[in-house]
Amino acid sequence: MMNFRVLTLGVLLILLITACSAPTSTTPATAPTAAPAPDTQPTFQQVTLAMSYIPNIQFAPYYVAAAKGYYAAEGIDVTFDYNFENDVLQRAATWPTSGVAFATTSGTSVLLARQQGLPVKTVMTLYQRFPxxxxxxxxxxxxxxxxxxxxxxxxxxxxxxxxxxxxxxxxxxxxxxxxxxxxxxxxxxxxxxxxxxxxxxxxxxxxxxxxxxxxxxxxxxxxxxxxxNLAANGIAVSEALIAQNPELVRKFVRASLRGLADTLANPDEAFDLSLQFIPEAQLGDLALQRQVLQESLPFWQNELTAQYGLGYTDGQLWMRTEEFMRSAGLLSAPVDVQQAFTNEFVPGGSY
CATH class of the missing domain: 3.40.190.10 (Periplasmic binding protein-like II)
Structure with a gap:
């Protein structure tokens, strides 16, 4: 019986000679299959959204964006951090030291904060009408x-x-x-x-x-x-964040607006998704909370959002708000309104 090792060497020699004598071609062949990438976990950027109230159905657009993976699709992992109105802007203003990149707050609060020297700016308006x-x-x-x-x-x-x-x-x-x-x-x-x-x-x-x-x-x-009408609630960030990482702001706003659009289109789904973010002890009467969400919807859209897109900030409204606040003594000096907000991160473009 022929030795197996000798047979194997003979076969290899024949294959080698055949390969060397085959004609070459410049016609590209089917692209080689790439080696499978090693299993890796996606990298997410951790950000904190400081919210100006306790867990509540009023935050449904942000809950929907989180539940449906819109933040994750942008490479963002959002932590909801609940506070009160007089705290969130101070924390956002001191990013990155504070760890708070985004804050829910009103336009009136942003104007007051800027008068106090806090470099914050609204980048997305949720409430088009003062609630x-x-x-x-x-x-x-x-x-x-x-x-x-x-x-x-x-x-x-x-x-x-x-x-x-x-x-x-x-x-x-x-x-x-x-x-x-x-x-x-x-x-x-x-x-x-x-x-x-x-x-x-x-x-x-x-x-x-x-x-x-x-x-x-x-x-x-x-x-x-x-x-x-007064400048109402939206998302504010520090000027430092806009300068150093505008793409993060753009991604966060884009994901949030997707959540808002879905909430407006299907409030029942939005309500159900939001419940996972609100502690059971704070839910109370579910029928009442569902009605609260339903009655919030008209405040989040108007003729300007129909023209420029959801999240748009009305510069004329902000100017009227600033004039009123000075007249009422809430602002002791004029505030440069055009530095207090920007539309560059929403579909409508700049002011």
């Missing part, structure tokens, strides 16, 4: 701003969006605080109106009035935006 409302039982007329004259109006305190909405309404109506009675009632607006402690109160249009209706109370509502 505060005046509300009362149906026996109290609230057809126009003139109906506020002579009324006792309950507000949480002389701070924040509810207070600014009151001052803006008085400003638009040619009134001062002397024309109304302002009563500080803390965050008890719904109960205060229901129990007739105050005839009128301020609150979020998609919250307190919805709560009262859910309890069978008929209410009249006067939207602050219908009296005097």
């Amino acid at each position: 505060i409302a005046f509300f009362a039982k149906s026996n109290v007329p609230l057809a126009s701003v003139n109906d506020l004259r002579g009324q006792t109006i309950g507000i949480p305190g002389r701070f924040g969006e509810s207070f600014y909405a009151l001052l803006a309404a008085l400003y638009a109506g040619g009134m001062s605080e002397a024309d109304v009675t302002v009563q500080e009632i803390g965050f008890t607006q719904s109960a205060a109106v229901m129990e007739d402690k105050v005839p009128v109160a301020t609150g979020y249009a998609m919250n307190e009035p919805v709560q009262l209706r859910g309890q069978g109370v008929e209410v009249n509502v006067l939207l602050a935006a219908d009296v005097f």
